[in-house]
Amino acid sequence: MLVILCPYCGVEAEETELTAGGEAHLERFGPSSSDSEFENYLFMRKNEKGITFERWHHTYGCGKWFHAARCSMTMEIFGTYPAQTSKPPKKLISMIKKKRPEWGEGK
Numbered sequence: 001m002l003v004i005l006c007p008y009c010g011v012e013a014e015e016t017e018l019t020a021g022g023e024a025h026l027e028r029f030g031p032s033s034s035d036s037e038f039e040n041y042l043f044m045r046k047n048e049k050g051i052t053f054e055r056w057h058h059t060y061g062c063g064k065w066f067h068a069a070r071c072s073m074t075m076e077i078f079g080t081y082p083a084q085t086s087k088p089p090k091k092l093i094s095m096i097k098k099k100r101p102e103w104g105e106g107k
């Protein structure tokens with residue numbers, strides 16, 4: 001079972017207290033975008049094997065959305081951070097690179 005630290009309330013929440021929200025850091029496109037941009041925003045996901053950045057909701061806790069860096073192969077959680085960021089924190093990226101030197105950000 002996944003145990004993920006909520007960066008807002010500090011609770012180490014089991015996955016049954018959380019709701020997965022899909023890929024983090026999506027660029028949003030609205031009504032003025034092209035059909036192709038809007039379609040990609042709605043349906044296209046990286047679905048990466050390895051390090052992935054995801055949205056999580058602390059549903060049975062503080063009720064806030066946050067982001068988590070997780071390995072989709074080993075299920076290791078590298079860290080969590082507030083959802084109001086457009087990119088993962090640099091400190092988290094360097095920690096992941098230290099643990100997984102073969103990982104290339106954005107691959």
Ligand SMILES: [Zn+2]
Nearest residue numbers: 006009058062
């Ligand atoms: Zn929380």
